[in-house]
Amino acid sequence: MSEQALYSWLALCYTPRLRAKAFDKLVSMAAPQQWLNSSAEELQAAGFTAGQIEYLQVQSEAKVTPMLQWAEQENNHIITLQDECYPPLLKQLSSPPKTLFIQGDVSLLSATQIAMVGSRHATIDGLKLAKKFAKQLAESGLTITSGLALGIDGYAHQGALEAKGGTVAVLGSGLNRIYPAKHRHLAEQIASSGALVSEFPPETPPKRENFPRRNRIISGLSTGVLVVEAAERSGSLITARYAAEQGREVFAIPGSIHSPTYRGNNALIKSGACLVQTVEDILVEIDTLVRWTEQATPPALFATGESTTIDTQQELPFPELFANVGLEPTPIDILVSRTHIPIQELMNQLLELELLGVVTSVPGGYVRLGGGKL
Structure with missing residues (x-):
């Protein structure tokens, strides 16, 4: 993407109060450069508000120029949803990030990743497990992805670094505003050998509302998510929920029923997450999922506004499950109760249907694509 094209993309992407679906529609109609070169009347006719028009025509330069200057620094990168190097698994989300700011090795984002998450206030045993599993998984060739938080996240990154493997840290702040500050040195290590x-x-700056958004990227980049140690109300369960909605594998290490710090893990296992005792438990499942992903056809970059159609002459797998996915979001627990399919098998079937492009994960569950045709 040329510098001018990137400038226009960033200007449109960060237009105040421009929703993701509206952005997709605009980009499907015309290149961002054309919108920036449009008159106020043309922008108004397209649905832009007066404030948005003011931003695009006057204020966007002050916002976008610092981003481009940041990207000119060594080891810094900006990639967009239109770039070939955009991570393919992340592109499969119903609402993938339009722009990614990256410091480090961009190629790691397309590597086979396992996300590792857990409590910021983990026990000593939990921290040791995080580092041990991360080190062994990295030695097996997987990239370790987490959120740079205190506790489990930090130890997972450290385990990958000790193994001299790849590790990706997804932040809920800008890359010039490392949070938590205690992990600035760790962030420097990750930037030099990971991403x-x-x-x-x-x-x-770090904001509370940014971290759930960050979590969807952690799970979206990864083939599976391993919950190492999480209490009943841990934020790590948000990442696990995103993973389930995205059709990713969810793994959990079991803990004592008397330990409040493992109630989240045990609840996940009770709900169908894959119980993990050894690294091999993860590697076997990941190998299967990677082979499915490699056989899948990537989805279209942007919706054209026309309904996606399904070839009714093609016999789809899992007709019972597909028949129970509606045009409104259908939660996973409802699908389990309707089909009586074990949740682990159901998640595998949903993943395959999603890769075929006939269902997609959205907030609240799954919806059918193609106007509901069987």
Whole structure:
């Protein structure tokens, strides 16, 4: 993407109060450069508000120029949804990030990744497990992805670094505003041999509402998510929920029924997550999922506004499950109760249907594509 094209993309992408679906529609109609070159009347006719028009025509330069200057620094990169190097698994999400800011090795984002998450207030045993599993998984060739948080996240990154393997840290702030500050040195290590990633411009401060958004990227980049140690209300369960909605494998290490720090893990296992005792438990499942992913056809980059159609002459797999996915979001627990399919098998079937392009994960569950045709 040329510098001018990137400038226009960033200007449109970060237009105030422009929703993701509206952005997709605009880009499907015309290149971002054309919107920036449009008159106020043309922009108004397209649905832009007066404030958005003011931003695009006057204020966008002050916002976009610092981003481009940041990208000119060594080891810094900006990639967009239109770039070939955009991570293919992340592109499969119903609402993938339009822009990624990366410090480090961009290619790691397309490597086979396992996300590792857990409590910021983990026990000593949990921290040791995180580092041990991360080290062994990295030695087996997997890239370790986490959120740079205190506790399990940090130890997972450290385990991967000790193994001299790949590790990706996804931030809920801009890359110039490392959070938590205690992990600035760790972030420097990751940037030099792995990758720091954010969908937020470099100077964005950490905000509470940004971290759930960050979690969907952690799971979206990964083939599976391993919950190492999580309490009943842990934020790590948000990542696990995203993983389930995205059709990713969810793994959990079991803990004592008397330990409050493992109630989240045990609840996940009770709900159908894959119980993990050894690294081999993960590697076997990941190998199967990777082979499915390699056989899948990637989805179209942007919706054209026309309904996606399904070839009714093609026999789809799992007709019972597909018949129970509606045009409105259908939660996973409802699908389990309707089909009586064990949740682990159901998640595998949903993944295959999603890769075929006939269903997609959205907030609240799964919906059918193609106007509901069987």
